[in-house]
Amino acid sequence: MDHPKRTIFYERHQGLGAKLVEFGGWDMPLQYPSGTIQEHLATRGSAGVFDVSHMGRFVIRGQGAVEFLQHALTNNAAALDGRPVGAQYTLIPNAGGGAVDDAYLYRFIPGEYLLVVNAANRLKDWEHLNSHLGAFDGVEMVDRTEELLMLALQGPASRQILSEIVGEDRLPEPIRNAVAVAEFGKTRLLIGRTGYTGEPVGSELFVERDRALELWDALVDRGAVPCGLGARDTLRLEAGLPLYGHEFGTDPDGTEIPIFAVPLTRFGVSFSPLKGAFVGRAPLERQFAAAGRIMNRDFSAPSDLPRIVRPVAVTGRGIAREGAKVFKGGRPVGYVTSGTAVPYWIFDGEGERARPAGEHRTRSICLAYLDADVLDEEPVTIDIRGKLTEGIVVPFHLRSEAPPYARPIVVLPEAPEEAAAAAPVRAAVRRLLERAAENTEWRQRECVNLIPSEMTASPMVRLLQIMDPAFRYAE
Numbered sequence: 001m002d003h004p005k006r007t008i009f010y011e012r013h014q015g016l017g018a019k020l021v022e023f024g025g026w027d028m029p030l031q032y033p034s035g036t037i038q039e040h041l042a043t044r045g046s047a048g049v050f051d052v053s054h055m056g057r058f059v060i061r062g063q064g065a066v067e068f069l070q071h072a073l074t075n076n077a078a079a080l081d082g083r084p085v086g087a088q089y090t091l092i093p094n095a096g097g098g099a100v101d102d103a104y105l106y107r108f109i110p111g112e113y114l115l116v117v118n119a120a121n122r123l124k125d126w127e128h129l130n131s132h133l134g135a136f137d138g139v140e141m142v143d144r145t146e147e148l149l150m151l152a153l154q155g156p157a158s159r160q161i162l163s164e165i166v167g168e169d170r171l172p173e174p175i176r177n178a179v180a181v182a183e184f185g186k187t188r189l190l191i192g193r194t195g196y197t198g199e200p201v202g203s204e205l206f207v208e209r210d211r212a213l214e215l216w217d218a219l220v221d222r223g224a225v226p227c228g229l230g231a232r233d234t235l236r237l238e239a240g241l242p243l244y245g246h247e248f249g250t251d252p253d254g255t256e257i258p259i260f261a262v263p264l265t266r267f268g269v270s271f272s273p274l275k276g277a278f279v280g281r282a283p284l285e286r287q288f289a290a291a292g293r294i295m296n297r298d299f300s301a302p303s304d305l306p307r308i309v310r311p312v313a314v315t316g317r318g319i320a321r322e323g324a325k326v327f328k329g330g331r332p333v334g335y336v337t338s339g340t341a342v343p344y345w346i347f348d349g350e351g352e353r354a355r356p357a358g359e360h361r362t363r364s365i366c367l368a369y370l371d372a373d374v375l376d377e378e379p380v381t382i383d384i385r386g387k388l389t390e391g392i393v394v395p396f397h398l399r400s401e402a403p404p405y406a407r408p409i410v411v412l413p414e415a416p417e418e419a420a421a422a423a424p425v426r427a428a429v430r431r432l433l434e435r436a437a438e439n440t441e442w443r444q445r446e447c448v449n450l451i452p453s454e455m456t457a458s459p460m461v462r463l464l465q466i467m468d469p470a471f472r473y474a475e
Contacts, residue, residue, distance in 0.1 A: 040231045356405070
């Protein structure tokens with residue numbers, strides 16, 4: 001039996017008293033002495049640093065690199081030719097529209113691409129990609145997992161920590177998926193504004209092996225809290241992010257989960273003409289069309305996308321774990337793919353000025369693979385160890401539109417008297433929104449409005465308003 005591999009940070013983890021476990025063929029820290037809850041809160045409140053060097057890192061380069069990536073991945077690799085955005089979420093599809101893996105693709109320097117894949121899938125992904133590589137001339141793919149180390153620095157204080165190390169002017173633009181190349185100890189440091197925590201501020205860092213320990217020490221010395229796989233999982237679950245083997249792969253019946261069953265993949269699949277007939281394009285187009293029908297509440301043709309992965313808040317007692325069955329009105333509608341209890345900060349203040357108050361609580365949340373006709377705000381029950389527990393389908397568990405803090409969206413059980421008092425208000429708000437939608441539909445599609453002051457802009461004018469920097473079309 002092969003022994004698990006160890007990243008270069010293994011002795012650092014041991015020295016900090018980490019509990020080490022085997023994961024994806026590597027000895028990795030599950031948690032440090034302070035525990036997963038404190039590591040989760042540290043990331044949400046200040047900054048956490050994660051050893052993610054167990055993940056696979058493939059460098060693809062050469063004249064035919066873009067053509068190969070367009071064929072083997074779902075996103076539009078050609079879109080990375082511009083700056084500052086130089087990274088994108090993508091998937092490695094199979095011919096049937098399922099996921100071999102999900103991944104991140106980076107372009108830090110012209111003509112070279114870095115593909116980061118899941119640790120447990122590294123060898124499988126390598127073999128799959130190589131099976132397509134022979135059809136393309138002038139492409140080289142190199143496995144740099146052992147030589148190019150990777151750390152994730154996440155949380156509201158992460159930018160300040162990193163600026164102290166490399167300088168503020170060397171950081172990427174403060175937008176998602178921006179990239180930059182900096183220097184660290186006369187070695188190139190690759191910085192991507194990406195991460196797996198849902199944090200609005202954070203980076204993933206790539207550095208050559210001989211400087212990796214020095215980088216880890218520099219981050220920890222400046223206040224980054226070392227975090228293990230436990231916090232990595234609770235953070236990604238709170239953010240609603242998928243994990244291969246849970247939200248991707250096969251369901252308990254052995255049926256492959258379609259890529260578009262995970263709503264996030266709409267950002268990771270492109271049908272640009274630049275991509276041509278990439279792997280799995282036809283079934284993915286059918287899934288995409290089915291997703292559009294589901295959004296319009298048309299459930300008449302469920303074969304292409306029978307179920308969707310949805311966030312579910314557990315409002316009753318108990319923790320929903322992977323595999324727990326979910327029911328709606330007594331009818332089975334799916335199962336839990338990932339579930340646990342996660343901590344969250346109580347915030348003082350409102351809006352962008354709100355800050356963690358120093359007090360925290362916990363809540364039970366999960367992701368579930370549910371029949372496509374199950375809607376937001378619908379009540380469900382979850383079989384937790386033989387007991388049916390209440391839950392509610394929600395759009396999200398966390399929002400991160402107001403940096404620097406990610407904010408929990410907490411759903412609590414409502415007392416009967418509170419529900420009765422709120423019902424008229426909810427009905428009035430719903431009717432107001434319905435009337436606004438009806439009015440917009442009428443003005444945009446069902447009439448020609450001849451009153452100039454009440455005319456609504458065409459789709460083209462709305463695009464020009466966004467795109468035109470001189471505001472010539474602002475009227």
